[in-house]
């Protein structure tokens with residue numbers, strides 16, 4: 001009997017896996033079980049091109065069903081795994097069906113955090129993670145005028161930008177004094193905040209929402225300073241938590257499934273990829289969990305090689321991008337604490353590259369409106385380079401000269 005590899009979750013990481021597994025030489029049975037109705041699709045456009053009507057659902061689906069058939073992959077959609085028994089090597093679906101496995105890949109992604117305040121369950125209060133969420137949000141956006149966004153992270157900023165581009169009145173509340181502050185720091189986060197203010201997004205920074213109120217649906221938000229903000233639609237983007245079924249058996253979970261540098265979890269024959277995985281990064285010698293697209297795709301492919309018997313250390317420089325209005329924010333780097341930020345260019349335009357340094361080494365770089373800096377900035381991060389600060393901050397210096 002050939003062995004069976006079961007993948008739970010049919011998202012970005014599962015697609016990265018499916019795309020690579022047969023090329024890696026795996027000959028066992030493959031089953032991918034996903035809770036959503038769609039075959040694996042790209043999530044990033046959901047907050048951007050899809051909301052703006054520039055991309056449609058079919059445009060986001062990576063490959064037709066025949067792609068999976070041709071690879072001998074059984075794709076089961078609309079099926080949620082409720083629990084896992086690692087001893088019995090089986091997964092129980094909510095439908096009552098049982099799936100047996102020899103190897104297991106957890107690619108379950110993450111779920112949006114719900115707001116723990118009164119009124120959070122009112123109609124008209126939405127989150128954005130899935131195609132179904134995006135469909136509902138897009139339909140609402142066509143009907144409403146006043147949009148209230150809770151959370152100034154990537155999802156909140158992108159939804160605010162899309163809603164504003166559609167001509168809606170947008171107010172965004174964020175507990176930090178800037179936007180994107182957790183990822184990019186105060187200096188860069190305030191430059192991004194100015195971008196939104198210039199587009200007439202009303203920012204309520206350093207404030208918290210205490211309650212949402214309304215009769216049949218949400219009508220207003222109450223902030224912690226007593227401000228009452230009338231609104232027709234609320235979008236909550238306050239972060240995500242790793243999504244996992246109930247697990248019977250020994251598996252180390254700590255802010256995600258803990259895996260080693262080859263993506264192997266603590267139980268034999270169990271692997272994890274994408275937003276749900278927290279892995280030991282060999283370059284920076286610490287465990288990180290990354291909630292970004294490039295990682296999910298590449299980690300799925302790395303797990304495919306491991307499942308096929310060729311495990312290798314998975315050690316990419318994490319990267320992400322975010323599109324807001326006509327700006328692309330591109331980031332390369334590790335989620336580590338920095339002690340210094342060096343900026344080259346103009347934060348106000350904005351057209352700048354900022355380097356994040358820890359102990360004099362470059363651990364990250366964000367590039368906005370300076371596409372020429374992208375490749376060399378990435379290389380500098382790959383090398384954890386130590387570069388003269390004056391040279392680094394000079395926008396006239398071609399970064400490529402720092403690589404030689």
Ligand SMILES: Cc1cc2nc3c(=O)[nH]c(=O)nc-3n(C[C@H](O)[C@H](O)[C@H](O)COP(=O)(O)OP(=O)(O)OC[C@H]3O[C@@H](n4cnc5c(N)ncnc54)[C@H](O)[C@@H]3O)c2cc1C
Nearest residue numbers: 009011012013035043044081109274275291292293296320
């Ligand atoms: C709106 C939006 C915009 C984004 N934009 C960007 C961007 O611009 N740049 C960027 O770098 N990243 C972006 N991201 C992040 C990126 O999409 C994620 O990092 C990526 O999707 C993670 O892939 P994944 O496979 O780990 O999880 P997912 O893609 O979330 O897939 C997980 C799948 O598993 C399913 N699942 C969960 N539990 C179960 C279960 N028990 N049984 C069966 N199935 C289950 C889920 O339903 C889901 O379909 C964005 C994300 C969102 C939501």
